[in-house]
Amino acid sequence: MKLLLCSGIIVEKICEYFCYNEKHKDQVNVPDMDIPPELCLELLMAADFLNT
Structure with missing residues (x-):
């Protein structure tokens, strides 16, 4: 898996972003x-x- 090449803090921030993106997906002013x-x-x- 590509994420294994990243440090733990970076993987954590990537996961936080995916959650953040999902939480705000229907909002206009994010x-x-x-x-x-x-x-x-x-x-x-x-x-x-x-490639994101």
């Missing part, structure tokens, strides 16, 4: 998800790797 700045680059690379 608030920004809180992402610590120090994780942004690694999350961007994981998203690119996972």
Whole structure:
């Protein structure tokens, strides 16, 4: 599985995003998800790797 190549905190944030996305899927004005700045680059690379 591709997620095994990511650190635990990144996998956790990815799962949080999927839950966040599902929770707000029918809303028009969705608030920004809180992402610590120090994780942004690694999350961007994981998203690119996972093709999401």
